[in-house]
Amino acid sequence: MPRGGAQTTVNALAGYFASLGGIVYTSSPITSLEGFSPHTVLVCDLSPRQLLEIAGNRLEPEFQRELGRFRYGPGAFKVDYALSAPIPWKAADCARAGTVHLGGTLEEIAASESEVWQGKHPERPFVLLTQPTLFDPSRAPAGKHIAWAYCHVPNGSTFEMTERIEAQIERFAPGFRDCILARHVSSPALLQTMDANLVGGDINGGAISLRQVAFRPTSRLYTTPDPSLFLCSASTPPLGGVHGMCGYHAARTVLQKIRFRP
Incomplete structure (x- = not known):
């Protein structure tokens, strides 16, 4: 996890590129x-x-037709959280992990991902959750924390998955909802507006x-x-x-x- 957030990685790469004589142009759509x-x-x-x-x-x-046949996969539904405290995991090891995969049993995870490919929205989604401030406290005010989580949804989905994501987190961390100070939701459509490569939210x-x-x-x-x-x-x-x-x-x-x- 880059200290200060992912932007520091971008800055480092751009700085190295500039040291080699390269020039980075922004706000210049092609x-x-x-x-x-x-x-x-x-x-x-x-x-x-x-x-x-x-x-x-x-x-x-013919090459254009080949590109046109390219298939996109499931989209992502992401939620960013501002938290008043660390996530209260039932399993102590989760409190020492940068990223936690929440899915229950192997059968539950397989069923969740299979439903997405069938165009459905799972009741118990397979959730990937990252908690950066456990390792980089500079990302939040003193004593506070951030986290983000996402799950897969059908490509281009407009279904609201926040409640199901939070229910899955609460299942493994009772009291999680009490820690939420604010949240920001990124639907597949919003992700695509941020990066046109994320077609239908496909990351x-x-x-x-x-x-x-x-x-x-x-x-x-x-x-x-x-x-x-x-x-x-x-x-x-x-x-x-x-x-x-x-x-x-x-x-x-x-x-x-x-x-x-x-």
């Missing part, structure tokens, strides 16, 4: 790639839907199916028919996550292709 020279290398942190929207005729029709960059593990988003992986256009998002291997390996492998692919370009 709606089309048509204005870029065909000799400019473009590495896009985009899902297939966003790439289709801005790439225009730089992509061959994994696409459904994790057998086909989309092997071909993500297509058999070209990080490359496209345009030799100057590459993909580096969570819609490429090795699947969604905060590991950064999608960008790492994309960068190595770019360097290799550019090195041997005639």
